Amino acid sequence: MAEVISPMDIDDSNPSQGPNGNKGKAVASSGGAPPAHTKATPWVEKFRPQSLADVAAHRDIIDTIDRLTSENKMPHLLLYGPPGTGKTSTILAVARKLFGSQMHNMVLELNASDERGIDVVRQQIQDFASTQSFSFGYLFVSVHTFAKFISSFNHQQLVDLGMFVSAKSMVKLVLLDEADAMTKDAQFALRRVIERYTKNTRFALICNNVNKIIPALQSRCTRFRFAPLEPVHVTERLKHVITSEGLDVTEDGLAALVRLSNGDMRKSLNILQSTHMASQQITEEAVYLCTGNPLPKDIEQISYWLLNEPFTFSFQKISEMKATKGLALVDIVREVTMFVFKIKMPSDVRVHLINDLADIEYRLTFGCNDKLQLGSVISTFTRARSALVAAAK
Structure with missing residues:
Protein backbone atom coordinates (compact mmCIF):
# COMPACT_ATOMS: atom_id res chain seq x y z
CA MET A 1 0.00 0.00 0.00
CA ALA A 2 1.35 3.42 -0.91
CA GLU A 3 2.53 5.81 1.76
CA VAL A 4 -0.23 8.19 2.86
CA ILE A 5 0.49 11.73 1.76
CA SER A 6 -0.17 14.55 4.21
CA PRO A 7 -2.38 17.55 3.33
CA MET A 8 0.74 19.72 2.98
CA ASP A 9 2.07 17.34 0.32
CA ILE A 10 -1.14 17.44 -1.66
CA ASP A 11 -2.16 21.08 -1.40
CA ASP A 12 0.58 23.05 -3.09
CA SER A 13 -1.40 26.31 -3.34
CA ASN A 14 0.10 29.42 -1.79
CA PRO A 15 -2.10 30.34 1.19
CA SER A 16 -1.38 34.01 0.66
CA GLN A 17 -3.04 33.87 -2.74
CA GLY A 18 -6.31 32.61 -4.10
CA PRO A 19 -6.39 29.34 -6.04
CA ASN A 20 -4.41 29.29 -9.27
CA GLY A 21 -2.28 32.19 -8.03
CA ASN A 22 -5.13 34.69 -8.15
CA LYS A 23 -4.62 38.13 -6.67
CA GLY A 24 -7.64 37.89 -4.38
CA LYS A 25 -7.18 38.94 -0.75
CA ALA A 26 -6.10 36.22 1.64
CA VAL A 27 -9.02 35.28 3.85
CA ALA A 28 -7.61 32.21 5.56
CA SER A 29 -9.02 31.67 9.00
CA SER A 30 -9.89 28.75 11.21
CA GLY A 31 -13.48 27.96 11.93
CA GLY A 32 -13.00 28.03 15.70
CA ALA A 33 -11.47 30.71 17.92
CA PRO A 34 -10.48 34.07 16.37
CA PRO A 35 -6.87 34.36 15.22
CA ALA A 36 -4.22 35.87 17.44
CA HIS A 37 -3.93 39.64 17.29
CA THR A 38 -1.31 42.11 18.24
CA LYS A 39 -1.95 45.28 20.18
CA ALA A 40 -1.73 47.24 16.94
CA THR A 41 -4.66 45.37 15.37
CA PRO A 42 -7.68 47.63 14.75
CA TRP A 43 -10.53 46.57 16.97
CA VAL A 44 -12.80 46.40 13.92
CA GLU A 45 -10.81 43.34 12.81
CA LYS A 46 -9.92 42.03 16.25
CA PHE A 47 -13.57 41.77 17.27
CA ARG A 48 -15.00 40.84 13.87
CA PRO A 49 -17.54 38.00 14.38
CA GLN A 50 -16.00 34.59 13.70
CA SER A 51 -19.31 32.73 13.37
CA LEU A 52 -22.89 33.47 12.44
CA ALA A 53 -23.88 33.27 16.11
CA ASP A 54 -21.53 36.19 16.88
CA VAL A 55 -23.10 38.63 14.39
CA ALA A 56 -24.62 41.47 16.39
CA ALA A 57 -28.05 41.79 14.77
CA HIS A 58 -30.29 40.86 11.81
CA ARG A 59 -31.11 37.49 13.33
CA ASP A 60 -33.84 36.82 10.76
CA ILE A 61 -31.33 37.18 7.91
CA ILE A 62 -28.63 35.25 9.75
CA ASP A 63 -30.98 32.36 10.59
CA THR A 64 -32.17 32.17 6.97
CA ILE A 65 -28.64 32.04 5.57
CA ASP A 66 -27.60 29.56 8.28
CA ARG A 67 -30.45 27.25 7.35
CA LEU A 68 -29.67 27.48 3.62
CA THR A 69 -26.02 26.60 4.18
CA SER A 70 -26.87 23.76 6.57
CA GLU A 71 -29.18 22.22 3.99
CA ASN A 72 -26.60 22.71 1.23
CA LYS A 73 -29.00 25.01 -0.66
CA MET A 74 -27.03 28.25 -0.61
CA PRO A 75 -27.98 30.48 -3.57
CA HIS A 76 -26.05 33.40 -5.02
CA LEU A 77 -26.31 36.23 -2.47
CA LEU A 78 -26.65 40.00 -2.74
CA LEU A 79 -26.14 41.71 0.63
CA TYR A 80 -26.77 45.46 0.61
CA GLY A 81 -27.18 48.27 3.10
CA PRO A 82 -25.27 51.08 4.86
CA PRO A 83 -21.63 50.61 5.96
CA GLY A 84 -20.85 48.85 9.23
CA THR A 85 -24.04 46.78 9.43
CA GLY A 86 -22.44 43.31 9.24
CA LYS A 87 -22.58 42.39 5.53
CA THR A 88 -18.95 41.33 5.10
CA SER A 89 -18.78 39.75 8.55
CA THR A 90 -21.83 37.63 7.75
CA ILE A 91 -20.51 36.22 4.48
CA LEU A 92 -17.06 35.56 5.97
CA ALA A 93 -18.73 33.68 8.83
CA VAL A 94 -20.62 31.64 6.23
CA ALA A 95 -17.34 30.84 4.47
CA ARG A 96 -15.73 29.70 7.74
CA LYS A 97 -18.71 27.47 8.44
CA LEU A 98 -18.57 25.88 4.98
CA PHE A 99 -14.84 25.47 4.49
CA GLY A 100 -13.15 25.77 7.89
CA SER A 101 -9.35 25.75 7.68
CA GLN A 102 -9.45 25.33 3.87
CA MET A 103 -11.13 28.70 3.41
CA HIS A 104 -8.11 30.12 1.55
CA ASN A 105 -8.46 27.41 -1.12
CA MET A 106 -12.21 27.67 -1.56
CA VAL A 107 -12.87 31.44 -1.38
CA LEU A 108 -11.84 34.20 -3.77
CA GLU A 109 -12.31 37.59 -2.13
CA LEU A 110 -12.05 40.72 -4.25
CA ASN A 111 -12.77 44.37 -3.52
CA ALA A 112 -14.56 45.68 -6.57
CA SER A 113 -13.67 49.30 -5.78
CA ASP A 114 -10.01 48.42 -6.50
CA GLU A 115 -10.53 45.77 -9.17
CA ARG A 116 -13.64 46.92 -10.97
CA GLY A 117 -13.03 46.35 -14.68
CA ILE A 118 -14.09 43.65 -17.09
CA ASP A 119 -10.57 42.12 -17.11
CA VAL A 120 -11.00 41.03 -13.48
CA VAL A 121 -14.18 39.14 -14.39
CA ARG A 122 -12.61 37.54 -17.45
CA GLN A 123 -9.35 36.56 -15.74
CA GLN A 124 -9.37 36.18 -11.97
CA ILE A 125 -13.04 35.36 -11.38
CA GLN A 126 -13.50 33.12 -14.42
CA ASP A 127 -10.24 31.25 -13.80
CA PHE A 128 -11.23 30.60 -10.20
CA ALA A 129 -14.83 29.64 -10.99
CA SER A 130 -13.93 27.33 -13.88
CA THR A 131 -11.93 24.86 -11.72
CA GLN A 132 -13.68 22.30 -9.56
CA SER A 133 -12.54 21.22 -6.09
CA PHE A 134 -12.97 17.87 -4.38
CA SER A 135 -13.40 16.89 -0.73
CA PHE A 136 -11.65 13.88 0.82
CA GLY A 137 -13.13 13.95 4.33
CA TYR A 138 -11.27 16.91 5.85
CA LEU A 139 -9.14 17.61 2.78
CA PHE A 140 -9.92 19.96 -0.13
CA VAL A 141 -7.92 19.94 -3.38
CA SER A 142 -8.38 21.50 -6.82
CA VAL A 143 -9.07 19.26 -9.79
CA HIS A 144 -5.57 19.95 -11.16
CA THR A 145 -3.88 19.01 -7.89
CA PHE A 146 -6.13 15.94 -7.67
CA ALA A 147 -5.07 14.78 -11.16
CA LYS A 148 -1.39 15.25 -10.32
CA PHE A 149 -1.83 13.41 -7.04
CA ILE A 150 -3.51 10.27 -8.46
CA SER A 151 -1.09 9.95 -11.37
CA SER A 152 1.36 8.00 -9.18
CA PHE A 153 -1.26 5.56 -7.82
CA ASN A 154 -2.95 2.56 -9.35
CA HIS A 155 -6.64 1.79 -8.95
CA GLN A 156 -6.25 -0.70 -6.11
CA GLN A 157 -4.09 1.68 -4.07
CA LEU A 158 -6.70 4.42 -4.36
CA VAL A 159 -9.46 2.01 -3.34
CA ASP A 160 -7.36 0.99 -0.33
CA LEU A 161 -7.06 4.61 0.71
CA GLY A 162 -10.84 4.97 0.43
CA MET A 163 -10.58 8.08 -1.69
CA PHE A 164 -12.87 7.12 -4.53
CA VAL A 165 -15.61 6.37 -2.05
CA SER A 166 -15.52 9.71 -0.24
CA ALA A 167 -14.61 12.04 -3.09
CA LYS A 168 -17.30 14.56 -3.96
CA SER A 169 -17.38 17.85 -5.81
CA MET A 170 -17.29 20.96 -3.56
CA VAL A 171 -18.91 24.32 -4.28
CA LYS A 172 -16.54 27.29 -4.07
CA LEU A 173 -17.34 30.90 -3.14
CA VAL A 174 -16.52 34.18 -4.91
CA LEU A 175 -16.90 37.18 -2.60
CA LEU A 176 -17.19 40.56 -4.34
CA ASP A 177 -17.11 43.43 -1.84
CA GLU A 178 -18.28 46.92 -2.90
CA ALA A 179 -19.81 45.44 -6.03
CA ASP A 180 -21.64 48.70 -6.75
CA ALA A 181 -18.27 50.16 -7.82
CA MET A 182 -18.00 47.73 -10.74
CA THR A 183 -18.40 49.11 -14.25
CA LYS A 184 -21.53 48.21 -16.20
CA ASP A 185 -19.48 46.16 -18.68
CA ALA A 186 -17.93 44.18 -15.82
CA GLN A 187 -21.37 43.52 -14.32
CA PHE A 188 -22.73 42.22 -17.63
CA ALA A 189 -19.68 39.97 -17.98
CA LEU A 190 -20.17 38.74 -14.42
CA ARG A 191 -23.78 37.86 -15.20
CA ARG A 192 -22.59 35.44 -17.87
CA VAL A 193 -19.94 33.94 -15.56
CA ILE A 194 -22.56 33.36 -12.84
CA GLU A 195 -24.80 31.55 -15.32
CA ARG A 196 -22.00 29.39 -16.65
CA TYR A 197 -20.40 28.24 -13.39
CA THR A 198 -23.39 27.95 -11.05
CA LYS A 199 -22.83 24.19 -10.71
CA ASN A 200 -19.55 24.50 -8.80
CA THR A 201 -19.35 28.15 -7.66
CA ARG A 202 -21.53 30.49 -5.61
CA PHE A 203 -21.23 34.27 -5.82
CA ALA A 204 -21.78 36.71 -2.94
CA LEU A 205 -22.08 40.38 -3.87
CA ILE A 206 -21.83 43.07 -1.19
CA CYS A 207 -22.73 46.71 -1.80
CA ASN A 208 -24.05 49.87 -0.18
CA ASN A 209 -26.20 51.11 -3.06
CA VAL A 210 -28.23 48.30 -4.62
CA ASN A 211 -29.52 50.63 -7.35
CA LYS A 212 -26.04 50.58 -8.93
CA ILE A 213 -26.27 46.82 -9.48
CA ILE A 214 -27.80 45.99 -12.86
CA PRO A 215 -31.22 44.25 -12.73
CA ALA A 216 -29.80 41.22 -14.54
CA LEU A 217 -27.42 40.57 -11.63
CA GLN A 218 -30.03 41.31 -8.97
CA SER A 219 -32.42 38.78 -10.47
CA ARG A 220 -29.81 36.02 -10.19
CA CYS A 221 -29.22 36.57 -6.47
CA THR A 222 -31.20 36.24 -3.27
CA ARG A 223 -31.26 39.74 -1.82
CA PHE A 224 -30.88 40.62 1.87
CA ARG A 225 -31.02 44.20 3.15
CA PHE A 226 -28.89 45.02 6.20
CA ALA A 227 -30.48 48.01 7.94
CA PRO A 228 -28.56 50.28 10.36
CA LEU A 229 -28.11 48.54 13.70
CA GLU A 230 -30.46 49.30 16.55
CA PRO A 231 -28.86 51.17 19.50
CA VAL A 232 -29.42 48.14 21.76
CA HIS A 233 -27.32 45.92 19.48
CA VAL A 234 -24.53 48.50 19.19
CA THR A 235 -24.54 48.94 22.98
CA GLU A 236 -24.38 45.19 23.59
CA ARG A 237 -21.41 44.72 21.26
CA LEU A 238 -19.58 47.76 22.66
CA LYS A 239 -19.99 46.41 26.20
CA HIS A 240 -18.40 43.15 25.07
CA VAL A 241 -15.40 45.04 23.65
CA ILE A 242 -15.14 47.27 26.72
CA THR A 243 -15.08 44.23 29.00
CA SER A 244 -12.56 42.37 26.83
CA GLU A 245 -10.18 45.34 26.73
CA GLY A 246 -10.73 46.41 30.35
CA LEU A 247 -11.70 49.97 29.43
CA ASP A 248 -12.96 52.70 31.76
CA VAL A 249 -16.10 53.97 30.02
CA THR A 250 -18.74 56.10 31.72
CA GLU A 251 -22.45 55.75 30.99
CA ASP A 252 -22.59 59.06 29.14
CA GLY A 253 -19.48 58.05 27.21
CA LEU A 254 -21.14 54.82 26.07
CA ALA A 255 -24.29 56.73 25.12
CA ALA A 256 -22.18 59.17 23.07
CA LEU A 257 -20.52 56.29 21.21
CA VAL A 258 -23.90 54.80 20.32
CA ARG A 259 -25.33 58.20 19.33
CA LEU A 260 -22.45 59.11 17.02
CA SER A 261 -22.34 55.69 15.36
CA ASN A 262 -25.80 56.10 13.77
CA GLY A 263 -26.16 52.33 13.53
CA ASP A 264 -22.65 51.79 12.09
CA MET A 265 -20.81 49.19 14.19
CA ARG A 266 -17.49 49.83 12.45
CA LYS A 267 -17.72 53.55 13.17
CA SER A 268 -18.50 53.00 16.85
CA LEU A 269 -15.49 50.67 17.30
CA ASN A 270 -13.17 53.09 15.52
CA ILE A 271 -14.35 55.96 17.73
CA LEU A 272 -13.97 53.80 20.86
CA GLN A 273 -10.41 52.80 19.98
CA SER A 274 -9.28 56.30 18.99
CA THR A 275 -10.82 57.81 22.14
CA HIS A 276 -9.10 55.17 24.28
CA MET A 277 -5.76 56.11 22.71
CA ALA A 278 -6.34 59.78 23.59
CA SER A 279 -7.87 59.43 27.05
CA GLN A 280 -7.68 56.87 29.86
CA GLN A 281 -11.31 57.46 30.82
CA ILE A 282 -13.83 57.50 28.00
CA THR A 283 -16.43 60.14 28.85
CA GLU A 284 -18.96 61.96 26.69
CA GLU A 285 -16.68 64.98 26.44
CA ALA A 286 -13.68 62.82 25.50
CA VAL A 287 -15.67 61.10 22.73
CA TYR A 288 -16.91 64.35 21.24
CA LEU A 289 -13.48 65.97 21.56
CA CYS A 290 -11.84 63.04 19.77
CA THR A 291 -14.33 63.04 16.89
CA GLY A 292 -14.56 66.82 16.56
CA ASN A 293 -18.34 66.76 16.91
CA PRO A 294 -20.05 69.53 18.89
CA LEU A 295 -21.24 68.54 22.36
Missing part, protein backbone atom coordinates in the same frame (compact mmCIF):
# COMPACT_ATOMS: atom_id res chain seq x y z
CA PRO A 296 -25.03 68.34 22.91
CA LYS A 297 -24.80 71.23 25.40
CA ASP A 298 -23.02 73.33 22.74
CA ILE A 299 -25.80 72.56 20.26
CA GLU A 300 -28.41 73.59 22.82
CA GLN A 301 -26.57 76.87 23.37
CA ILE A 302 -26.27 77.52 19.64
CA SER A 303 -29.96 76.72 19.12
CA TYR A 304 -30.86 79.16 21.90
CA TRP A 305 -28.88 81.93 20.21
CA LEU A 306 -30.46 81.16 16.84
CA LEU A 307 -34.00 81.24 18.24
CA ASN A 308 -33.69 84.16 20.65
CA GLU A 309 -30.80 86.51 19.83
CA PRO A 310 -30.39 89.07 17.02
CA PHE A 311 -28.39 88.31 13.88
CA THR A 312 -25.15 90.10 14.85
CA PHE A 313 -24.97 88.61 18.34
CA SER A 314 -25.66 85.06 17.10
CA PHE A 315 -23.11 85.38 14.30
CA GLN A 316 -20.41 86.57 16.70
CA LYS A 317 -21.05 83.95 19.38
CA ILE A 318 -21.26 80.98 16.98
CA SER A 319 -18.10 82.14 15.19
CA GLU A 320 -16.26 82.36 18.52
CA MET A 321 -17.40 78.87 19.54
CA LYS A 322 -16.33 77.45 16.16
CA ALA A 323 -12.86 78.96 16.52
CA THR A 324 -12.40 78.06 20.20
CA LYS A 325 -13.53 74.44 19.95
CA GLY A 326 -12.42 73.76 16.40
CA LEU A 327 -15.91 72.86 15.18
CA ALA A 328 -16.91 72.51 11.54
CA LEU A 329 -20.00 74.42 10.44
CA VAL A 330 -21.33 71.39 8.57
CA ASP A 331 -21.31 69.40 11.83
CA ILE A 332 -23.09 72.24 13.63
CA VAL A 333 -25.77 72.42 10.93
CA ARG A 334 -26.25 68.64 11.00
CA GLU A 335 -26.63 68.54 14.80
CA VAL A 336 -28.87 71.62 14.88
CA THR A 337 -31.11 69.93 12.31
CA MET A 338 -31.50 66.95 14.63
CA PHE A 339 -32.18 69.32 17.54
CA VAL A 340 -35.02 70.95 15.58
CA PHE A 341 -36.97 67.70 15.81
CA LYS A 342 -37.01 68.07 19.60
CA ILE A 343 -38.42 71.61 19.57
CA LYS A 344 -42.17 72.11 19.77
CA MET A 345 -43.32 74.07 16.72
CA PRO A 346 -45.97 73.87 13.99
CA SER A 347 -45.23 71.11 11.50
CA ASP A 348 -45.16 73.45 8.48
CA VAL A 349 -42.56 75.69 10.17
CA ARG A 350 -40.48 72.64 11.09
CA VAL A 351 -40.56 71.30 7.51
CA HIS A 352 -39.44 74.62 5.99
CA LEU A 353 -36.68 74.97 8.59
CA ILE A 354 -35.34 71.46 8.03
CA ASN A 355 -35.43 71.85 4.23
CA ASP A 356 -33.50 75.15 4.43
CA LEU A 357 -30.89 73.59 6.74
CA ALA A 358 -30.55 70.61 4.36
CA ASP A 359 -29.84 73.02 1.48
CA ILE A 360 -27.16 74.76 3.56
CA GLU A 361 -25.55 71.43 4.51
CA TYR A 362 -25.54 70.46 0.82
CA ARG A 363 -23.79 73.70 -0.13
CA LEU A 364 -21.21 73.25 2.63
CA THR A 365 -20.26 69.82 1.32
CA PHE A 366 -19.23 71.51 -1.94
CA GLY A 367 -16.94 73.96 -0.16
CA CYS A 368 -19.09 77.09 -0.03
CA ASN A 369 -17.88 79.94 2.18
CA ASP A 370 -18.47 79.23 5.89
CA LYS A 371 -19.31 82.82 6.80
CA LEU A 372 -21.92 83.12 4.07
CA GLN A 373 -23.50 79.82 5.05
CA LEU A 374 -23.49 80.75 8.75
CA GLY A 375 -25.37 83.89 7.79
CA SER A 376 -27.85 81.71 5.90
CA VAL A 377 -28.35 79.53 8.98
CA ILE A 378 -29.11 82.54 11.17
CA SER A 379 -31.43 84.03 8.53
CA THR A 380 -33.27 80.71 8.28
CA PHE A 381 -33.90 80.67 12.02
CA THR A 382 -34.91 84.33 11.95
CA ARG A 383 -37.65 83.52 9.41
CA ALA A 384 -38.71 80.51 11.48
CA ARG A 385 -38.85 82.67 14.60
CA SER A 386 -41.09 85.19 12.81
CA ALA A 387 -43.37 82.36 11.69
CA LEU A 388 -43.58 81.06 15.28
CA VAL A 389 -44.51 84.52 16.58
CA ALA A 390 -47.19 84.87 13.89
CA ALA A 391 -48.58 81.44 14.73
CA ALA A 392 -48.72 82.31 18.42
CA LYS A 393 -50.84 85.39 17.71
